[in-house]
Every structure is written in C-alpha cells, then in structure tokens.
Amino acid sequence: xxxxxxxQARAPKGxxxxxxxxxxxxRRIVDAVSAVYERYGFEPLATGGFEYADTLGKFLPDADxxxxxxxxxxxxxxxxxxxxxxxxxxxxxxxxxxxxxxxKPFRRYAIGSVWRNEKPGPGRDREFIQCDxxxxxxxxxxxxxxxxxxxVEGFAAxxxxxxxxxxxxxxxxLLNGLLxxxxxxxxxxxxGVLRAVDxxxxxxxxxxxxxxxxxxxxESGAFTRGxxxxxxxxxxxxxxxxxxxxxxSATLDRLSNVIGGSTEGDEGVEELSKIAAALAGLxxxxxxxxxxxxxxxxxEYYTGAVFEAxxxxxxxxxxxxxxxFGSVGGGGRYDDLVARFTGxxxxxxxxxxxxxRLAAALKAAGRAEAFRARGPVVIIAFDAxxxxxxFAMAAELRAAGVAAEVYLGQSGMKAQMRYADRRLSPAAVxxxxxxxxxxxxxxxxxxxxRVLAAGVSDNQSWRGERPGQVxxxxxxxxxxxxxxxxxxx
Amino acid sequence: xxxxxxxQARAPKGxxxxxxxxxxxxRRIVDAVSAVYERYGFEPLATGGFEYADTLGKFLPDADxxxxxxxxxxxxxxxxxxxxxxxxxxxxxxxxxxxxxxxKPFRRYAIGSVWRNEKPGPGRDREFIQCDxxxxxxxxxxxxxxxxxxxVEGFAAxxxxxxxxxxxxxxxxLLNGLLxxxxxxxxxxxxGVLRAVDxxxxxxxxxxxxxxxxxxxxESGAFTRGxxxxxxxxxxxxxxxxxxxxxxSATLDRLSNVIGGSTEGDEGVEELSKIAAALAGLxxxxxxxxxxxxxxxxxEYYTGAVFEAxxxxxxxxxxxxxxxFGSVGGGGRYDDLVARFTGxxxxxxxxxxxxxRLAAALKAAGRAEAFRARGPVVIIAFDAxxxxxxFAMAAELRAAGVAAEVYLGQSGMKAQMRYADRRLSPAAVxxxxxxxxxxxxxxxxxxxxRVLAAGVSDNQSWRGERPGQVxxxxxxxxxxxxxxxxxxx
Numbered sequence: 001x002x003x004x005x006x007x008q009a010r011a012p013k014g015x016x017x018x019x020x021x022x023x024x025x026x027r028r029i030v031d032a033v034s035a036v037y038e039r040y041g042f043e044p045l046a047t048g049g050f051e052y053a054d055t056l057g058k059f060l061p062d063a064d065x066x067x068x069x070x071x072x073x074x075x076x077x078x079x080x081x082x083x084x085x086x087x088x089x090x091x092x093x094x095x096x097x098x099x100x101x102x103x104k105p106f107r108r109y110a111i112g113s114v115w116r117n118e119k120p121g122p123g124r125d126r127e128f129i130q131c132d133x134x135x136x137x138x139x140x141x142x143x144x145x146x147x148x149x150x151x152v153e154g155f156a157a158x159x160x161x162x163x164x165x166x167x168x169x170x171x172x173x174l175l176n177g178l179l180x181x182x183x184x185x186x187x188x189x190x191x192g193v194l195r196a197v198d199x200x201x202x203x204x205x206x207x208x209x210x211x212x213x214x215x216x217x218x219e220s221g222a223f224t225r226g227x228x229x230x231x232x233x234x235x236x237x238x239x240x241x242x243x244x245x246x247x248x249s250a251t252l253d254r255l256s257n258v259i260g261g262s263t264e265g266d267e268g269v270e271e272l273s274k275i276a277a278a279l280a281g282l283x284x285x286x287x288x289x290x291x292x293x294x295x296x297x298x299x300e301y302y303t304g305a306v307f308e309a310x311x312x313x314x315x316x317x318x319x320x321x322x323x324x325f326g327s328v329g330g331g332g333r334y335d336d337l338v339a340r341f342t343g344x345x346x347x348x349x350x351x352x353x354x355x356x357r358l359a360a361a362l363k364a365a366g367r368a369e370a371f372r373a374r375g376p377v378v379i380i381a382f383d384a385x386x387x388x389x390x391f392a393m394a395a396e397l398r399a400a401g402v403a404a405e406v407y408l409g410q411s412g413m414k415a416q417m418r419y420a421d422r423r424l425s426p427a428a429v430x431x432x433x434x435x436x437x438x439x440x441x442x443x444x445x446x447x448x449x450r451v452l453a454a455g456v457s458d459n460q461s462w463r464g465e466r467p468g469q470v471x472x473x474x475x476x477x478x479x480x481x482x483x484x485x486x487x488x489x
Numbered sequence: 490x491x492x493x494x495x496x497q498a499r500a501p502k503g504x505x506x507x508x509x510x511x512x513x514x515x516r517r518i519v520d521a522v523s524a525v526y527e528r529y530g531f532e533p534l535a536t537g538g539f540e541y542a543d544t545l546g547k548f549l550p551d552a553d554x555x556x557x558x559x560x561x562x563x564x565x566x567x568x569x570x571x572x573x574x575x576x577x578x579x580x581x582x583x584x585x586x587x588x589x590x591x592x593k594p595f596r597r598y599a600i601g602s603v604w605r606n607e608k609p610g611p612g613r614d615r616e617f618i619q620c621d622x623x624x625x626x627x628x629x630x631x632x633x634x635x636x637x638x639x640x641v642e643g644f645a646a647x648x649x650x651x652x653x654x655x656x657x658x659x660x661x662x663l664l665n666g667l668l669x670x671x672x673x674x675x676x677x678x679x680x681g682v683l684r685a686v687d688x689x690x691x692x693x694x695x696x697x698x699x700x701x702x703x704x705x706x707x708e709s710g711a712f713t714r715g716x717x718x719x720x721x722x723x724x725x726x727x728x729x730x731x732x733x734x735x736x737x738s739a740t741l742d743r744l745s746n747v748i749g750g751s752t753e754g755d756e757g758v759e760e761l762s763k764i765a766a767a768l769a770g771l772x773x774x775x776x777x778x779x780x781x782x783x784x785x786x787x788x789e790y791y792t793g794a795v796f797e798a799x800x801x802x803x804x805x806x807x808x809x810x811x812x813x814f815g816s817v818g819g820g821g822r823y824d825d826l827v828a829r830f831t832g833x834x835x836x837x838x839x840x841x842x843x844x845x846r847l848a849a850a851l852k853a854a855g856r857a858e859a860f861r862a863r864g865p866v867v868i869i870a871f872d873a874x875x876x877x878x879x880f881a882m883a884a885e886l887r888a889a890g891v892a893a894e895v896y897l898g899q900s901g902m903k904a905q906m907r908y909a910d911r912r913l914s915p916a917a918v919x920x921x922x923x924x925x926x927x928x929x930x931x932x933x934x935x936x937x938x939r940v941l942a943a944g945v946s947d948n949q950s951w952r953g954e955r956p957g958q959v960x961x962x963x964x965x966x967x968x969x970x971x972x973x974x975x976x977x978x
Contacts (some may be wrong), residue, residue, distance in 0.1 A: 007543035007829040011584035012570050015537025017583055025532045039887040041865030041894030041912070044512045046617050048504025049538075049602065050560075054496035071539075073562045073916075081501050083538075094506055103911040105898050113538065113602075127537050130951035138897040147742065162547075233501030295836040339497040376530030391770030396693065405530030408627040408635075409594050422592040423530070 014120025015127050020373030025359035027370065029133055030111055032157035037109035037133045040150050047090040049115075054079035055093045057340060071117050087132040088337065088350065095136050101116040101363040103136035111355075125356065132331075134350030136338070141271040144333060145278030145303040147351045151309055151329065152288045158358060160311070163363055166294035166343055171272055172332070175293075177265020178240055182233035187306060192227030196294040197241055205238060212237055241294040245337045248276045251291040257461035271304060297330050304333035307351055315364045325361050329353040333453075375423030376403035377481055380416050380430045393429060393441070393477055394424050402485065427484050429477065442471045443480055447488045461482060503609025507566035509862030513604055514848035517860065519600055519620055521646035522842055529639050534597040536579040538604075542569035544582045546829060560606045573603040576621040576840065577826065583838075584625050586831035591637070600844075601945060614845065621820075623839030625827070630760040633794040633822060634767030635842045639929035640798055640818065641777045643842060649800070653854055657781035657797045660761055662781075663744060666754020667729055671722035674945045681716030686730055687785040694727060701726055730783040732849035738764045740780040760793060786819050793822030796840055804853045814850050820844040833855050864912030866970055869905050872920045882930070889967045891974065909935060916973050918966065931960045932969055936977045 003069040011017060017024070034044070053072055084090050089108045091113040095106060111131045114478045120126050120207035135143040137190045148167055154167040179185055179193060196211035203211070210216035212234045215226035218445055228375065229237065250275055259265035272291060279289055298304040310324035331351035338346040362371070377397055379390045395402035407416045454477050472480050500506060507515070523533070542561055544920055561571035573579050576599045584595060600620045609615050622639055624632040644654040668674055668682060685700035692700070699705035703725045716724065727748065732743040741762055748754035761780060768778055772793035786795040795955045801816035814948035827835040851860070866886055879895045886893035896905045909917045919931040937957050963970050 005543075006830060006832060007541070010541070011537055011582065011586075012539050012541060012564060012568070017537070017587075018533045018535040020534075039865075039890070039892050040883075043509045043511075043862060043894055043912075045865075046507040046512055048500055048506070049502050049604070050504050050616075052496070052499070054494075055498070071562060073560060073715070079501070087708075093498050093500065097500075098506075103908055116537065127539075133741065135897065139899070140897050142880070142895065145880075146894075190602075221546050232804050262680075277877055278880050281877040282884045283881070288753070312688060341495060343495060369796045375532075378530075388770040390764055391631070391767050392772070394529075397770050403528050403530055405596065405635075406628050406631065408624065410628070419592055449828045453927060459780055475606060482847075 010402060011361050012126075014118075016125055016126050018104050022359065024371040024373055024380070025362050026129060028356055029158045029248075029353070029358050029362070030129070031448075032159070033131050033154040033355075034109065034111060035242070036150050036153045040107075040133075040146060042107040042109040042150075043089070044132050045094065045110050046112060047084070047087075047094055047110070049083050049113070051075075051084055051090055052082040052094060053082045056082055056085065056089050066325045069117055072113050072181075072279055075111065083383075084112075085116050086114050087112060087130050087352065088134065088334075091132075091136070092340065092348075093336035095346065098337050099338075099342070101481055102137075105136050105143065106137050106262075107133075109133040114260060122285045122358075125361070128357075131353040131354040131355050132350060134331075136348040137346055138349070139335075139347035141274035141305070142278040144271075144307075144349045145275045145282065145284075147331060147349055148275070148279060148289050148307060149282045149284045151307065151353070153383035154353060155288075155309070159370070160313075160365060162287070164311060164313045165287045165288065166310050166312060168310060169272070169275065169305060170293055170295040170297070171268040171305050172302050173255050173264045173268030173271070173304055174259055175216075175237075175240065177259055177262035177268055178236055179233070180264060181260075181262040182229065182236055184227070184229055184233055184278070189227050189229075192225075193229065193237060194296050195235070196227055197294060200241060200294045206242070209234055209238060229431050238381060243291065244294060246291040247286050247287070248279070251274060251293075253420055255293065256289070270305075275305065278413055297332060302332040305349065306330070306332035307396040308352070309351075311361050311365075313361065313365050325364060327354075327358045328361055372424065375420070377403045378423065378425045378428045379404065379406045380408045380413065380420075380428055382407075382413070382430060382432045386431050386436065388430065393431075395479060396478055400482065402478070402481055417444075421450070424464075426488050429483055431474075437469070439474050441473050441474055441477050442469060443477070444469050446483050447484070494805055496955060500514045501615075502616050503545060503607075505614055508862050509802055512849065513860040513862055514851050515844055517843070518647045518844050518847050519618070519780050521641040521648070523598065523600060525639055525642045529596075529622070529635060531596040531622050531639075534583065535598050535601060536573070536583055538602070539570040540573055540582060542571045544572055545574065546826075558606055559681075560604050565835075566844075569633050573601075574605050576601060576619050576735060576841065578622065578627070580621075580623055581826035581837075582830065584835065588827075588831070588835075591626075594632065594733075596622075596624050596626050598622040611850070612922050613845075617846075618844040620844050623820075623837060625837040626835055627838070628824075628836035630763035630794070631767040632758075633796075633838045634764045634771065636820060637764070637768060637778050638771045639771045640796065640820075640840050640842070643796070644777075647847060648851060648859070649854060651776075653800060653802045654777065656778045656802060657784045657799060658761070658764065658778060658794060659780065659784040659786070659792050659797075660757040660794050662757030662793055663748055664726075664729065665759060666748055666751035666757060667725055668722070670748075670751040671718065671725055673716070673718055673722055673880070679725075679970055682718065683785050684725060685716055686726070686783060689730060689783050693761050694731070694834060696732070698723055698727065706923070719799050729826050730897040733779065733781040733783060737768070737778070737780055740782075741785055744780070744782065757793075759958050777967075786821060789959075790823055790828035791821040792824045792847070794838065795819070795821035798840075798842070801848050802850065802854050814853060814875040816843075817846045817850055823869075827962050836930075837977050852906060863892075864909070864911065864914040865894045866916050867899070867905070867912065867914045868893065868895045868918045869878065869902065869909075870896045870898075870922075871902070871919060874922075875920055875925065878920065879924075886968055888969065891967070891970055901919055906933075910939070915977050916957070916970055918970075924960070928963050929960050930960060930963055930966050932973070933958050934973050936973070 026119055064399045070082040070085050072080055075081050113127055113131050115127050142179055153168050168412040196208050200208050211226050212229045215224055217223045240258045243258055256269045295308045297308050307330050309329035311328055313325050315325055335345050335347045339402055379393055394404045394406050425446050428444045445468055467482045527718055548622050559571040559574050561569055564570050603619050637938050640656050685697050689697050700715050701718045702715045706711055706712045729747045732747055745758045749938055782799045786797050797817035800817055801813050803811045818841055822838040824836045825836050868882055883893045884894050891963050917933045918934055934957055
C-alpha cells in the first residue's frame with residue numbers, strides 16, 4: 001500500500017455512537033410509548049429527514065445560507081432543504097398536503113431523529129430521538145386530556161417508578177386573560193411577563209416580582225429591564241402563578257377567582273375544567289397530572305393548553321449538588337401551524353417525549369441494570385476438527401431461542417474465555433478431543449464466575465446449588481444452558 | 490391574519506411520507522431481522538447521521554462543495570460533514586476509533602436510515618433504511634458462512650415464502666486468480682471483465698463474449714470497447730461463470746477444475762469449501778445458499794467472498810412484462826476499510842438488507858393484507874352528558890389491551906360512523922340517552938359490515954352467527970368487543 005492520506009477516525013461533535021445498553025433503554029421507551037399511543041387509536045406516520053426550509057417556518061432562507069439552528073443545504077434545483085428540527089413542522093406540512101384524504105380528527109404518532117445545528121455540550125446533542133403524538137382537527141379540550149393521559153401512561157410503561165414523574169398542565173389563555181384584564185396586553189409586555197414567570201424556579205417570587213415591575217439587578221450587577229406592570233397587575237400575576245399545588249379541582253377554583261372576568265381567561269378555565277372531567281373519566285391520578293399555573297413552555301407557538309413532563313428524580317450536578325432531573329418532554333395546543341400553508345386554522349394538540357433524555361433518566365433512576373445487554377453463549381473454537389459440530393451446537397441453541405456464537409477469532413483458550421466474559425456471556429461451551437470421544441460437552445457457568453469475583457456474601461450456598469462447570473451428554477447441551485439462563489434471571 | 494407568505498406544502502423529491510401499512514411491513518422486517526442477528530450473538534450499534542466527509546472515503550472534499558452522491562455541508566469549523574450513504578463506512582470509523590476497547594472479533598448489527606444525493610425515481614429514494622450485520626476482526630471463512638446463514642434466516646423470519654428467495658455466493662478471488670492465470674491482471678482489464686460478467690443476465694453468453702474480447706455494438710449501433718482477452722482466456726471466463734447451477738459441493742468441484750493453479754484462485758476455492766462446511770453445520774439449505782460464479786456485486790471494495798440476496802418472486806414491470814424482483818441486499822468480505830484510518834488491515838465481512846425494498850417485496854408476494862393496519866374501536870361521541878363515561882369505556886378497553894378512542898371531532902353520527910370505517914375499526918360503540926337509562930351499550934360489528942359490503946358469498950351463514958349490532962349490559966362491553974376481535978382473526 002502506498003503512503004496514502006489517512007483520515008482521523010472521529011465523529012462530528014454532538015453526534016453520538018450508542019452501544020447495546022443505551023440502545024436497549026431507548027428501544028424499551030420507544031416500544032412502550034408506541035404501544036400506549038396505539039392503544040389510544042393513534043396511527044404511525046414517518047416523514048423524510050429533509051423538508052424544504054420554508055416548511056420549517058422560523059428558519060426561512062433569508063441569507064445565503066440559512067443555517068441558523070438547522071442543518072440546511074441547497075438541492076440541485078437551488079431550493080433550500082433542511083433536516084427537521086422537530087416532528088411537528090413535518091406533521092403540519094403533511095396535514096396541509098393531505099387534508100382532504102385524511103380521517104378527521106387525524107391522530108398520528110411519530111418516532112424519529114431530529115437535528116439541531118447548535119453548539120453541542122454535555123446532554124446537548126445535535127441529533128436525538130423524539131416520540132410524538134398529535135391530534136389534528138379537534139378543538140375539544142378532551143383531545144388535550146387524552147394527550148396528557150398518554151404521556152402519564154407512557155412514563156409508567158417506560159418503567160419509571162410512580163413517584164418519579166408528573167405532568168404539569170397550564171393554559172396560555174389564563175395568563176393572556178389576566179394580562180388583558182390588567183391592561184397589559186401589548187405583545188412585547190406579554191412576552192416579558194412570560195419570561196419573568198419562567199424564571200420562578202431560579203429566582204423565587206421576589207425576583208420574579210422585580211422582573212414583572214421595573215427590573216432586576218443580579219449579583220454581578222447586570223440589570224435586566226422588567227415588564228413594567230403596575231403593582232396591582234404584579235400582585236395578580238403572582239397570585240396566579242401561586243394558585244397551583246392543590247388537587248385539580250381546588251386549583252381550578254383558585255384560578256377562576258384570580259382570573260375572573262376576561263373572556264380569554266374564562267375560556268381557559270372552562271377548557272381546563274373539561275380537561276379535568278376527561279382526566280377523571282380516563283382514570284388519570286391527581287398525583288401524575290396537575291394544574292400548575294407557573295408552567296410557561298416556550299414563548300410563542302402554543303395557543304391554549306400547555307404540558308410539561310417533569311422527572312422528580314434527583315441527580316447530582318457537576319458540583320455534586322442534588323438537582324431535579326427536570327423536563328423530558330412537553331407539548332400543548334397549537335392552532336396555527338397548518339394555517340401557515342393553507343390559510344385555514346386547524347386546531348391541533350400534541351406531546352413529544354425526548355427519548356434520549358428519558359433513557360438517561362431511567363438510568364439515573366437506578367434502572368441501568370435492566371438494560372445491561374447480555375451476551376450470547378460462546379462456543380469455544382477449541383480445534384479445527386470440532387468446527388462443524390460447534391456450528392451445529394450454535395444452530396441448536398439459536399433454534400431454541402438462545403443467542404449463541406462460535407468464537408471466530410484466532411486466539412487461544414484463555415483469550416476466548418476473556419472474550420466471553422467481556423461480552424457478558426452467561427456460559428461458554430468447550431468440546432475438545434476427550435469430550436468429543438465421550439460424546440460430551442463441558443459448560444462453564446460464567447455468571448457464577450462473575451458473582452464469585454464480585455464477592456457476593458452468600459456465594460458459598462449458591463455455589464452448592466450451581467457448580468461452576470459441568471460436563472454433560474452432547475444431547476443435553478440445550479437443556480443445560482437453558483437451566484443456567486433460568487437461574488441467572 | 491395579515492396576507493402572509495404561504496409556503497406550498499410539499500416534501501423534497503425522493504423523501505417519502507410513510508403511513509401505517511408501510512411502516513407495519515418495515516417494522517416487521519426490522520424486528521425479525523434484528524432478532525436473528527441477536528440470536529447469532531451480534532450486538533446493536535447506532536452511529537450519528539453525519540460523518541466527516543473524509544470518513545466516507547470515496548467522497549473526499551476535493552471541490553468547493555463535495556456533494557457528489559452525498560448530502561454534505563460545512564460545519565461551523567469549516568470541516569465538511571456528510572450524511573452517511575451506508576452503514577459500513579461509519580462502522581469502519583467506529584472500529585478504527587475504538588479498536589483497543591472492543592471485544593474481538595467485533596460482531597455488530599445496525600439499523601438506520603441512509604441518504605443518497607441522487608436523482609430520485611420510482612423505487613429510487615434518496616433516504617431509505619438498511620439493516621446490516623458485520624463481523625470485524627475475523628479472517629475465517631466461517632464468519633462469512635454465518636453472515637450467509639443470517640441472511641437466509643432473515644428472509645424466512647421476515648415472512649417470505651421459502652421458494653421466493655436465494656442467497657448467491659461468489660468469491661472475488663476466483664475470477665482474480667483465473668485472470669492472473671490467463672495473463673490478464675492489468676487492473677483496468679480486470680474491471681472490464683467484471684463489467685462484462687455483470688451483464689450476463691441482460692446480454693447472454695454471446696454478448697458477454699464480445700465484451701470480454703474486442704467489443705460489442707448494440708442495437709442502436711453504439712460500440713462498447715471490450716476487455717481485450719485472448720480467446721483462451723474468454724473460454725476460461727465463460728466456463729467459470731457457467732460453473733454454477735449445481736449443489737454447493739458439485740459447483741465447488743467444477744470451479745476447482747476451471748480455476749486450477751493460481752494461488753489466489755486456489756485460496757478462493759479453499760475459502761468457499763470452508764464456507765460450505767460451516768453452512769452444512771449451520772443447517773442452511775442448498776436451495777437458499779448457492780455458489781454462483783456469475784455474481785459480481787460491486788466493482789471495487791470487496792476482497793473475498795461476495796453475497797447477493799435475490800428475490801425470485803416475479804412482478805410486472807411498467808410494460809406489463811414479468812420481471813424478477815431482484816436484489817434486496819448483499820455484502821461480502823472487505824479487508825481494507827479500517828486500514829484507511831489506521832494503516833492496519835483488519836479482516837471484515839458483512840451483509841446489508843434493504844428494508845424498504847424487502848417491504849415492497851413482501852407486498853408483491855401477496856403479503857400486503859398482513860400489514861393492513863387495523864384501526865381502534867371507536868366510541869361514538871353521541872351527547873355531551875355521555876363524555877365522561879365514553880372516556881371511562883375507552884380506558885377499560887385500553888386496560889384490556891384493546892386499541893380504542895372516543896371520537897373527538899364535531900360531526901354527527903353518520904360522519905362518525907364513516908370515520909370509524911375509514912380507520913378500519915373493528916367496532917363502534919354507541920351510548921345515547923336510552924342506553925344510558927337502561928345501563929346498556931350498543932355495539933356495531935364493522936368488520937361484518939365490510940364483509941357484507943364486499944359481497945362475500947357465504948355472508949348469509951356468517952350473518953347467522955354474527956349479528957351486525959348487539960345491545961349488551963354496560964359491564965359486558967369489554968368481553969363483547971373481545972369476542973368480535975376474536976372472530977375477526
């Protein structure tokens with residue numbers, strides 16, 4: 001070979017290589033959540049990775065290269081295309097394109113990668129998997145309630161403990177109504193109020209009060225201008241964001257006291273009470289779906305109910321402080337997305353699970369062991385004469401549903417046993433000349449070896465029932481392996 | 490809303506929207522084939538969609554925009570990235586990057602989208618799903634045999650009839666050896682020979698003879714220059730490509746007669762006979778894995794055994810002519826891919842199923858009905874008082890594992906029944922004031938309605954056993970629906 005250019009073997013930043021354990025956790029979530037979506041009558045839809053840039057809306061090509069936030073390139077016909085950054089924009093395009101022929105309401109779920117051209121960092125990848133469900137063509141608050149119920153069921157089906165998750169529900173109409181009543185309905189001011197409320201967790205009530213009023217100076221001395229509300233309006237907003245924390249119907253009562261009077265606010269309360277009734281009918285627990293007026297969930301885009309899926313499990317941050325895992329998904333009602341194409345508003349509501357974040361959460365919740373990928377039974381390549389029978393043994397095990405392989409490298413016994421251990425194999429099968437002559441096979445119980453190596457306290461008693469190595473008749477191979485697998489469960 | 494820019498709702502060409510039926514077929518294949526790969530001890534690996542362009546090898550950035558065949562763009566740091574066009578190049582990069590820490594041989598499978606920036610056409614998409622298995626780090630022909638066995642089992646597991654598929658096996662070393670013996674080992678001449686052999690199906694033996702020799706004029710008068718072999722060499726090549734068609738060991742005998750003598754040719758025959766022995770051990774039928782010397786499978790890249798997965802089922806082409814479905818996957822041994830990065834050759838062999846083509850094949854093989862997506866039970870939204878109980882009924886059905894939904898649009902009874910029919914729902918549930926007062930539910934058997942509408946001949950007798958509509962006690966809802974689903978199977 002001539003001295004050629006050798007590229008360095010590395011992947012672009014923000015794009016992950018995932019091995020068996022990570023993929024097992026993701027697959028578990030995707031399978032569980034899709035099964036929930038299907039039980040609710042949602043049908044699957046997959047769209048292509050690319051959409052025309054104008055389809056993606058906020059990323060219109062207004063520069064030479066509209067690469068802000070998305071991965072974009074020009075097609076042969078000079079049109080800009082971009083990889084989807086979520087599954088909702090492609091849904092809106094699909095619905096606008098096929099509206100006449102779709103069953104209505106159109107209930108679809110989608111699972112797929114999305115791409116964001118952002119600065120990558122820990123927990124911030126540029127490619128990740130989302131798992132969405134949306135109902136398009138229903139203005140009924142009950143459609144929102146179903147989305148909420150599916151999210152709650154999805155958490156449980158994915159294997160999270162009941163105490164670890166909650167779906168927080170709010171309506172964009174409540175705060176809008178409140179601000180209108182308070183005479184603060186300038187769009188920029190509204191945005192300022194949403195931004196202030198969104199900081200409640202971090203700054204507390206006093207900090208939010210400052211941001212709702214004149215403004216706030218932080219520890220570094222930097223000043224953030226406030227939304228400029230009157231004191232009465234600030235009091236109303238604070239009373240509103242503090243109205244949560246009770247059961248759904250008690251929170252609704254408090255909210256209707258605080259909101260009082262504005263048309264949009266009353267609409268919001270009315271919608272939430274219909275959602276509450278449907279949630280009761282669907283049997284969704286008060287612990288898992290709560291009304292929480294402090295939830296903001298994105299600044300534009302949503303037009304009614306909003307949902308935030310939060311994990312309550314605590315993890316340690318980089319400074320060793322306990323922090324809540326936080327948001328792993330969310331959604332809400334968006335009635336204007338299809339109108340971008342057709343001019344006709346179409347009511348829609350939906351929810352998106354962040355599969356990769358949820359997988360990380362399952363691991364943090366101590367479920368990592370459940371996703372440890374087990375290796376196959378390894379049949380040691382002891383000698384050349386044995387190969388045909390080694391393959392026959394592998395075939396017999398596979399036919400019985402047991403993952404198995406013949407070692408196919410060039411190394412000796414010791415390296416082969418290390419290979420089996422590295423693959424987390426439950427057992428290794430050895431047939432040399434003696435075994436072959438006697439019509440026997442030797443089977444090593446590798447799980448037992450790992451237990452002994454880990455120093456489990458009662459290994460003496462276990463050893464009594466489970467010898468580390470047995471030699472059995474060749475025709476007892478499959479049954480013996482199955483007993484070892486049974487014991488390993 | 491002001492008169493805003495309205496993008497046209499359309500997807501870029503070559504990127505498909507897939508609905509429930511298509512996705513069911515793809516999922517069936519992916520699940521079945523992954524299960525086979527796992528039984529053989531292969532572990533899953535997923536890499537990111539993007540790789541640096543230099544990783545993809547033949548698409549090195551030598552122009553301003555290296556967009557030939559791939560979707561490429563520049564990252565923030567000016568490095569060119571491209572979406573992967575197959576799953577092998579990312580595997581080579583991953584292996585080169587992680588070689589020290591991997592179990593060896595490294596057996597991995599991968600499922601994912603790949604992207605090709607080519608002119609789209611019927612059956613030629615720019616994004617499609619591949620499902621690959623590769624063994625890296627084993628030079629043993631038995632590793633090739635396993636790949637072949639998995640491909641054959643994958644076809645069966647995916648649901649193809651036994652008579653419909655075959656895996657054709659050849660070795661690049663055979664023809665190389667033959668040409669070396671014949672004194673024709675100039676690389677350009679070899680390529681010309683491979684190209685000629687690859688046209689056997691289309692041009693027949695006489696046409697190939699011309700292309701191996703001086704050249705061939707086609708019907709339009711256009712002349713293709715030939716490989717310029719001597720008559721003796723042409724005879725040897727033709728004898729070689731015609732050596733197939735017998736059982737594996739008979740074909741091997743014929744091949745070793747034809748190839749005779751050259752080192753590389755003898756190596757090829759020796760490897761194929763080891764593959765044959767392992768296939769026998771693995772129990773792979775002679776009908777499903779055959780040695781076929783006329784298989785070319787790509788022009789560069791492969792260094793030893795090559796595999797071509799062919800569907801024998803016939804479909805009609807655009808002119809109504811019967812044609813074989815053809816290739817739905819393939820692979821082979823490639824020992825130089827990792828060396829591109831490290832300089833160290835690493836032996837590797839693998840196979841790739843084209844999932845989308847295989848899904849199309851399953852449909853063509855008359856299996857479409859199996860993937861017809863069933864809709865949920867639809868609970869008619871008859872009146873507002875009923876809503877809470879409609880949701881409770883849906884929840885009860887879902888808890889019993891039955892897909893169900895409450896109709897959430899605004900339309901009346903008739904449109905709701907049409908909706909249920911469009912979703913291919915097995916049943917609709919109706920509870921109005923009378924039913925509610927009597928503690929009853931009315932259930933319509935919609936499958937029966939579809940059977941009657943389709944005019945099935947014995948519908949009289951079926952009708953006797955299966956009334957189109959029943960009214961039962963509210964607490965008999967779930968059991969009654971389950972009986973209807975049972976009957977529909």
